[in-house]
Amino acid sequence: MVNEKVLIKGNYAIAQAAVNAGCQCYFGYPITPQTEIGEYLSGKMQELGRGYVCAESELAAINMVMGAVSTGVKAMTSSSSCAVALMQEALSYAASDELPVVLVNVMRTGPGLGYIYPAQGDYNQAVYGGGNGDYKIIVLAPSTVQECIDLTYRAFYLAQKYRNPVILLADGLLGQMMEPASFGEYPYPEVDVSSWALTGAKNRDARSIYSVAREEKKQIQHIYDLHKKFDVITQNETTFEEFNIEDADIILTVFGSMTRNIKAAMNVLRKKGLKVGVFRPITLSPFPHKRINELASRGKDFIVVEMNMGQMFKDVKFAVEGKVNVDLVNRPCGEWLSVEEIVSSVEKIVEGRKQYAASV
Amino acid sequence: MQQVFSIPKSMKKDFKYTFCPGCDHGIAIRLVAEVIDELGIREDIISSTSVGCSVFLYDFLDIDCVEAPHGRALASATGVKRARPDKFVFTYSGDGDFASIGLAESMHTALRGECISSICINNTTYGMTGGQLGPTTLLGQKTTTSPTGRNVDYYGYPIKIAEHIALCDGTAYSARVALDTIPHINQAKQAIKKAFQVQLDGLGFGFVEILSSCPTNWHMTPEDAHKRVREEMIPVFPLGVFKEVSKDGN
Amino acid sequence: MGKIVIDDSRCKSCYICTMTCPKGLIKKSSKTNRLGDYMVEFNDEKGECIACAMCAKRCPDLAIEVYK
Ligand SMILES: Cc1ncc(C[n+]2csc(CCOP(=O)(O)OP(=O)(O)O)c2C)c(N)n1
Ligand code: SF4
Ligand code: SF4
Numbered sequence: 302m303v304n305e306k307v308l309i310k311g312n313y314a315i316a317q318a319a320v321n322a323g324c325q326c327y328f329g330y331p332i333t334p335q336t337e338i339g340e341y342l343s344g345k346m347q348e349l350g351r352g353y354v355c356a357e358s359e360l361a362a363i364n365m366v367m368g369a370v371s372t373g374v375k376a377m378t379s380s381s382s383c384a385v386a387l388m389q390e391a392l393s394y395a396a397s398d399e400l401p402v403v404l405v406n407v408m409r410t411g412p413g414l415g416y417i418y419p420a421q422g423d424y425n426q427a428v429y430g431g432g433n434g435d436y437k438i439i440v441l442a443p444s445t446v447q448e449c450i451d452l453t454y455r456a457f458y459l460a461q462k463y464r465n466p467v468i469l470l471a472d473g474l475l476g477q478m479m480e481p482a483s484f485g486e487y488p489y490p491e492v493d494v495s496s497w498a499l500t501g502a503k504n505r506d507a508r509s510i511y512s513v514a515r516e517e518k519k520q521i522q523h524i525y526d527l528h529k530k531f532d533v534i535t536q537n538e539t540t541f542e543e544f545n546i547e548d549a550d551i552i553l554t555v556f557g558s559m560t561r562n563i564k565a566a567m568n569v570l571r572k573k574g575l576k577v578g579v580f581r582p583i584t585l586s587p588f589p590h591k592r593i594n595e596l597a598s599r600g601k602d603f604i605v606v607e608m609n610m611g612q613m614f615k616d617v618k619f620a621v622e623g624k625v626n627v628d629l630v631n632r633p634c635g636e637w638l639s640v641e642e643i644v645s646s647v648e649k650i651v652e653g654r655k656q657y658a659a660s661v
Numbered sequence: 662m663q664q665v666f667s668i669p670k671s672m673k674k675d676f677k678y679t680f681c682p683g684c685d686h687g688i689a690i691r692l693v694a695e696v697i698d699e700l701g702i703r704e705d706i707i708s709s710t711s712v713g714c715s716v717f718l719y720d721f722l723d724i725d726c727v728e729a730p731h732g733r734a735l736a737s738a739t740g741v742k743r744a745r746p747d748k749f750v751f752t753y754s755g756d757g758d759f760a761s762i763g764l765a766e767s768m769h770t771a772l773r774g775e776c777i778s779s780i781c782i783n784n785t786t787y788g789m790t791g792g793q794l795g796p797t798t799l800l801g802q803k804t805t806t807s808p809t810g811r812n813v814d815y816y817g818y819p820i821k822i823a824e825h826i827a828l829c830d831g832t833a834y835s836a837r838v839a840l841d842t843i844p845h846i847n848q849a850k851q852a853i854k855k856a857f858q859v860q861l862d863g864l865g866f867g868f869v870e871i872l873s874s875c876p877t878n879w880h881m882t883p884e885d886a887h888k889r890v891r892e893e894m895i896p897v898f899p900l901g902v903f904k905e906v907s908k909d910g911n
Numbered sequence: 912m913g914k915i916v917i918d919d920s921r922c923k924s925c926y927i928c929t930m931t932c933p934k935g936l937i938k939k940s941s942k943t944n945r946l947g948d949y950m951v952e953f954n955d956e957k958g959e960c961i962a963c964a965m966c967a968k969r970c971p972d973l974a975i976e977v978y979k
Contacts, residue, residue: 357769361739364736364737364740365737367727367740369740499725502703504704509726510727511719665913665964666975666977678972680972683927684971687971687973846969884927
């Protein structure tokens with residue numbers, strides 16, 4: 302039964318996956334294109350006797366999540382772009398407090414209110430954060446409805462395993478799209494939180510979770526510790542997907558639902574005789590710098606295709622350390638880049654590179 | 662000889678308050694600790710602490726605490742309570758935290774009737790940042806950001822917190838007390854106890870606003886500061902119980 | 912008859928207790944703490960303390976223990 306395929310919208314898939322993952326509380330405030338998550342969970346959580354609050358704002362919602370997860374339960378909020386901006390303060394606190402907050406961002410267009418067109422403009426917001434201080438968030442980017450389910454499961458697991466906030470970075474296209482997918486069972490073990498969760502100081506010393514540090518030395522050590530932890534996360538949890546990488550001269554690099562057209566574009570380009578592969582980071586943070594650098598060392602050029610002004614593009618450039626060419630095919634938001642657009646842009650870039658090579 | 666006054670059991674061993682000399686925060690936290698002892702709830706508590714002079718609450722009380730960003734203690738407490746409805750949840754914050762930056766969270770927690778208890782220290786200023794104009798600063802009061810005194814044209818009016826909270830249907834108890842005299846201190850303790858009891862009885866949100874001195878930022882001796890509470894604050898912020906729902910629903 | 916003990920390590924010399932004791936048994940002392948503030952001392956030669964605990968209840972720093 303659980304492996305049965307159902308036709309389901311991305312937002313509902315995320316919501317039901319949260320339920321399956323054992324999410325005990327949901328707190329949220331409406332914003333298109335993710336409102337269905339809160340709508341779906343309002344009924345579901347009450348039916349199951351779990352926690353649900355229509356929060357008065359996103360500020361309140363994410364702080365409610367922080368309170369809930371501090372007691373050792375799984376909890377989440379979901380929102381979109383300009384409203385996720387309101388949550389940045391809390392994410393910085395949660396990272397420093399090492400609270401396993403799960404936040405779903407179904408991206409829309411920005412800056413400002415923008416509009417409800419899909420976009421990938423929150424890559425920087427998610428990966429680099431808008432909160433203060435030196436902190437890191439785990440960012441997972443699904444590309445299909447199936448992956449919305451799988452990565453929601455993983456988000457809850459990683460958050461508790463590493464005591465670190467996790468963002469599931471989807472977009473309006475994925476949130477609103479229906480696709481066949483199966484839920485399966487929550488595939489991860491339950492994480493033991495008993496050593497830190499707040500449950501009342503019964504038969505043990507009182508515990509406090511806080512980020513304020515009066516002593517300079519402690520603060521310095523705390524930041525080092527957080528970063529050491531992220532090194533471990535980078536070691537263990539960096540994931541990506543590759544197609545036709547081995548013989549490729551050019552690697553199209555994408556994240557999230559942009560992956561959908563890219564495979565078709567790759568096939569067209571291959572038919573035209575260009576050796577093209579696809580590389581897709583699944584964890585945007587930790588970012589697969591190491592793997593990209595390896596591929597660059599083998600002389601493979603990169604073309605980043607994304608629906609923003611070149612946000613992941615910078616990370617790929619950084620990763621290749623100047624060894625190969627990195628170009629950008631993009632649009633800031635709106636209609637996803639079509640197969641034809643990608644193909645012609647890539648051809649233009651390849652032509653440009655040839656001419657440049659001939660001229661020097 | 663028998664000891665007739667001692668430090669409450671729910672205070673941490675060897676705690677040292679970090680407040681300024683003569684600051685009423687110290688008495689307010691002692692009263693909270695005494696109520697915790699008397700109700701026997703120490704082991705069931707998860708408290709959300711806030712930002713302000715009260716930020717180090719977990720250094721003083723021997724209870725589980727999670728911090729919240731400035732103004733978000735009530736949201737954090739809501740999360741705790743929804744996750745663990747069987748636990749006792751309270752917040753302790755300044756008026757700036759509770760009624761300025763966190764006013765939306767505070768009011769909505771009361772409106773939802775969360776079974777949470779909240780203590781708010783009204784000292785008519787932002788103490789921790791050095792005495793700026795806050796939501797409760799009295800008309801005419803000089804602060805570092807109202808150097809010639811609070812006037813309505815530039816700064817508007819102070820908020821009467823306990824009355825506002827009493828207007829929320831989810832509130833089970835709302836009172837205002839002071840700490841300037843022994844009788845007032847005794848009343849304050851009874852009010853804190855009631856605000857805690859309504860949570861234990863599942864009646865809704867319990868709230869106490871405590872008029873407190875901030876001798877440092879008022880530039881007064883502790884004794885003069887208490888005189889100010891009596892002569893200037895209480896006339897504007899009258900003491901009393903503004904709402905009390907009893908077990909039989911009245 | 913009563914008695915109080917003042918914990919000098921907690922006392923911050925706010926002098927609230929000196930103004931609270933109905934018998935006037937707590938006074939500024941000539942000793943100073945490490946900040947240079949005059950500390951307070953309990954002096955009850957005539958055994959007047961009634962252990963009312965008013966000083967302790969108003970001490971913001973919980974520096975006073977009361978015995979009866
Ligand atoms: C978002 C944010 N804004 C401002 C501050 C700086 N800040 C710290 S405490 C405080 C005022 C606290 O005043 P209040 O809540 O009245 O408590 P008190 O210190 O008077 O006890 C301010 C403005 C902060 N920490 N976070
Ligand atoms: S600044 Fe005011 S409120 Fe803060 S500890 Fe000092 S006296 Fe108390
Ligand atoms: S009231 Fe307490 S802190 Fe103040 S002087 Fe007396 S003993 Fe010291």
